[in-house]
Every structure is written in C-alpha cells, then in structure tokens.
Amino acid sequence: MTDEQWIFMNGEFVRKEEAKISVYDHGFLYGDGVFEGIRAYDGNVYKLDEHLVRLYESAKSIMLEMPYEFDEMREIIAETVRKNDLRDAYVRLVVSRGVGNLGLDPASCGTAQVIVIAEKLALFPRELYETGLEIVSVATRRNRPDVLSPKVKSLNYLNNILVKIEANLANVSEALMMNNEGYVAEGSGDNIFLVKDKVLYTPPGYVGALEGITRKAIIEIAEEEGYTIKEEPFTRHDVYVADEVFLTGTAAEVIAVVKVDGRVINDGKPGVETEYITERFREKVKTDGMQVYIQEAEVG
Numbered sequence: 001m002t003d004e005q006w007i008f009m010n011g012e013f014v015r016k017e018e019a020k021i022s023v024y025d026h027g028f029l030y031g032d033g034v035f036e037g038i039r040a041y042d043g044n045v046y047k048l049d050e051h052l053v054r055l056y057e058s059a060k061s062i063m064l065e066m067p068y069e070f071d072e073m074r075e076i077i078a079e080t081v082r083k084n085d086l087r088d089a090y091v092r093l094v095v096s097r098g099v100g101n102l103g104l105d106p107a108s109c110g111t112a113q114v115i116v117i118a119e120k121l122a123l124f125p126r127e128l129y130e131t132g133l134e135i136v137s138v139a140t141r142r143n144r145p146d147v148l149s150p151k152v153k154s155l156n157y158l159n160n161i162l163v164k165i166e167a168n169l170a171n172v173s174e175a176l177m178m179n180n181e182g183y184v185a186e187g188s189g190d191n192i193f194l195v196k197d198k199v200l201y202t203p204p205g206y207v208g209a210l211e212g213i214t215r216k217a218i219i220e221i222a223e224e225e226g227y228t229i230k231e232e233p234f235t236r237h238d239v240y241v242a243d244e245v246f247l248t249g250t251a252a253e254v255i256a257v258v259k260v261d262g263r264v265i266n267d268g269k270p271g272v273e274t275e276y277i278t279e280r281f282r283e284k285v286k287t288d289g290m291q292v293y294i295q296e297a298e299v300g
C-alpha cells in the first residue's frame with residue numbers, strides 16, 4: 001500500500017494535499033455537476049459500466065460535456081485504483097461544470113473538471129453490519145422527481161444532507177425520507193428493501209428514489225434465487241410490520257435495519273433472507289465488473 005494518496009485531476013495525478021480546485025468552479029459555487037460513487041472489491045471495479053452509463057446520462061441531461069470518452073473514463077478509474085495500490089476501494093468520480101464567473105450561467109465555464117478519488121471506506125461502523133442499523137423517518141421530503149429527476153445524480157445533494165442532519169439529531173446513522181405523497185422513498189444515500197412473507201418489496205422509480213445500481217443488483221440476485229420481487233409504493237406502516245428491512249448502496253453496501261422509529265423489526269436482529277442475499281451479493285462483487293490488475297498484467 002502506498003503511503004501517499006493520489007487524486008486524478010483533469011488528466012494528471014496529484015497528491016491529496018495538492019488536489020485543490022478554484023473557488024470559481026461552478027460545482028463549488030452552484031452544485032453544478034454530476035458524480036458517481038463506485039466500489040472495487042479485490043481488484044474488481046464492480047458494475048463499472050453501469051456507473052459510467054448513469055454518469056454519462058446524468059451529464060447529457062444537464063448538458064454537461066464530458067471531456068473524456070466512455071472507454072477513457074473506464075481506464076482513468078482503473079488507473080486511479082492501481083495508482084493508489086488499492087484492491088478494495090471506494091471511488092468517487094466528480095465532474096463539475098468547470099471554472100466560470102460568479103454568475104450561474106454555465107456558458108461562462110470552460111471545460112468540465114474531472115476528479116477521481118479512491119480510498120478505503122466503510123460507510124457505517126463495521127459492527128453495524130453485524131448488528132443492523134436503527135433508523136428514523138424524517139420530515140424532509142424527497143425532491144419531487146418532476147422538479148429534479150433522481151435519475152440525474154447531480155452534485156445537488158442538499159435534500160439528502162438535510163435528511164442526514166435529522167438523522168444526526170436523532171442520534172442514528174441513517175434516516176428514511178418520504179416522497180410528497182407520504183410514500184417511503186429512500187435513505188439519505190441508499191435504497192430500501194422490505195421482506196414480508198418471503199416477498200421482497202422496494203419502491204419503484206416513480207416514487208422518487210434514485211434507481212440504485214446496488215438495488216438493481218439485489219433485484220437480479222433475488223430473481224436468480226427465486227424470490228418474488230414487487231416494485232410498488234409502500235408506507236411507513238409497511239416498514240414497521242415488515243419481517244426484515246435492509247438498505248442498499250455502493251457506499252452502504254447491504255445493511256440490515258433492525259429498528260425504525262422505535263419499532264423493533266421482527267426480533268431486532270438481521271433477518272435470514274437479508275443475510276442470504278447479502279452473502280450472494282458478496283460473492284458477485286469480485287467478478288461482475290472490470291478487473292483492474294489482471295488487465296494491467298495482460299497489457300504489460
């Protein structure tokens with residue numbers, strides 16, 4: 001493991017301490033940009049292409065011109081993991097509109113800035129992956145999807161930050177937000193699943209949650225394993241009386257929820273179906289994606 005952390009910034013690797021951006025960058029001034037969180041497991045960048053497709057689609061949607069082709073971006077991610085000598089990593093890919101003037105007009109910005117950070121990250125303390133999380137539902141509503149589409153993974157995360165602040169105030173690690181109609185949408189940075197009578201439930205995209213890549217992976221695994229999956233809206237009541245609840249996300253991975261708004265879920269321990277699905281997920285993350293080190297050996 002190299003002692004130094006190298007950040008990819010617009011075509012070159014710079015040391016973490018020197019990785020600085022202009023105060024005129026519109027990502028900083030206005031949250032104008034897009035991003036992805038990606039994970040590598042034992043040298044395999046899990047679902048890399050799915051993440052890049054979402055990034056390029058988000059960029060297209062906000063008319064942000066990506067300065068790199070898709071394949072170049074794949075190689076940049078791989079190179080950042082290798083440069084930092086990491087086999088297991090969380091990779092943050094940020095593309096901001098670039099440096100402009102103080103006005104919000106993106107026309108004043110030059111080329112988009114591309115930053116890739118790779119480091120080790122466990123979102124929640126390790127023991128919570130064994131014991132499960134306590135969460136609360138909060139007053140902050142999910143942005144309406146017809147106002148700001150959750151399909152655009154933009155740098156505008158204030159909505160989610162407000163949820164996190166409410167979680168902090170309640171002394172828990174994660175919180176659930178509802179949509180405007182009161183249906184459960186998602187956590188501040190993860191999707192939610194319920195298990196009830198062996199059926200898996202997760203809110204459909206139109207409820208307003210981000211259609212997470214881990215969510216999709218879990219649906220695929222559950223289908224392979226013969227579970228019935230229902231993408232349909234549900235309320236907090238359904239969460240309280242579920243047999244099992246778990247959250248999914250690239251940073252969060254798969255984590256059981258054992259208490260919601262003071263209601264203990266089942267017996268207060270991660271459920272058997274959650275554990276089974278998590279195991280299957282853990283088996284797949286090392287293969288389904290882009291091998292970073294094998295590729296290097298083949299090239300070299």
Ligand code: PMP
Nearest residue numbers: 189190191210212213214249250
């Ligand atoms: N919802 C939100 C709001 C998120 O930020 C994330 C993390 N990207 C997720 C869900 C989970 O998505 P994914 O599985 O693609 O990481």
